[in-house]
Amino acid sequence: MKRIIGVLIVLSLALIFLQLDYSKVEGGSYEYYILHWQEVNVPNLVMAILADWRAYDSIGEATLLFTAVSGFYLLLGGKKK
Amino acid sequence: MKMSTVVRTTTKLVSPFLVTYAAYLMVYGHLSPGGGFQAGVILAVSVILLITSHGYKKVRKRFKFKEVGIIESSSAVSLVCIGLVGVLFGGFFYNFLNGGKFGSLLSGGIVPLFNIAVGLKVGAAFTFLFYILLRWVESD
Numbered sequence: 001m002k003r004i005i006g007v008l009i010v011l012s013l014a015l016i017f018l019q020l021d022y023s024k025v026e027g028g029s030y031e032y033y034i035l036h037w038q039e040v041n042v043p044n045l046v047m048a049i050l051a052d053w054r055a056y057d058s059i060g061e062a063t064l065l066f067t068a069v070s071g072f073y074l075l076l077g078g079k080k081k
Numbered sequence: 082m083k084m085s086t087v088v089r090t091t092t093k094l095v096s097p098f099l100v101t102y103a104a105y106l107m108v109y110g111h112l113s114p115g116g117g118f119q120a121g122v123i124l125a126v127s128v129i130l131l132i133t134s135h136g137y138k139k140v141r142k143r144f145k146f147k148e149v150g151i152i153e154s155s156s157a158v159s160l161v162c163i164g165l166v167g168v169l170f171g172g173f174f175y176n177f178l179n180g181g182k183f184g185s186l187l188s189g190g191i192v193p194l195f196n197i198a199v200g201l202k203v204g205a206a207f208t209f210l211f212y213i214l215l216r217w218v219e220s221d
Contacts, residue, residue, distance in 0.1 A: 041189060062157060
């Protein structure tokens with residue numbers, strides 16, 4: 001029973017990932033970043049992209065580290081002998 | 082495990098400068114090259130350098146296991162809170178603190194706060210991982 005549920009979850013995830021739109025946008029986001037740079041009021045364009053427009057990306061990175069730390073703690077941490 | 086006197090003296094001399102450099106990268110991340118993640122890695126290296134030269138048992142007394150965990154989780158919570166306060170003003174991670182001249186330290190709104198939170202989080206997380214691995218190795 002557990003295996004069937006696992007296979008169903010994996011298959012549905014695969015379906016969702018296959019249906020996403022990976023086609024290239026004409027022109028890209030490059031021009032938008034250059035034109036709207038003044039709105040963020042930050043001289044460092046890399047940091048403006050990372051911490052303002054793509055803050056979701058950075059928070060995902062922080063979540064990944066948090067998951068790694070909690071996984072390590074659950075597996076290897078525990079009570080000290 | 083202890084290394085020789087030369088190594089111990091040098092690492093003691095170098096690691097405060099590494100902490101200073103990490104703080105500079107965090108606070109000035111929106112003006113100069115650098116940013117939160119790099120600052121956090123350097124912050125973790127300053128502790129890991131002390132662990133390799135002085136041994137885990139001695140470093141653990143100064144940088145306590147629980148405190149590192151508390152720093153890690155509280156900076157994660159503050160990171161989400163910065164995003165959630167923006168919801169009141171218009172959207173998740175909306176830049177609500179607009180002020181300061183272009184190019185000054187106080188410009189950029191939430192970007193410096195975000196950098197500081199990410200830096201503390203990454204530094205504490207890497208130190209925590211090292212602590213857990215060392216504790217596991219030494220318990221055998």
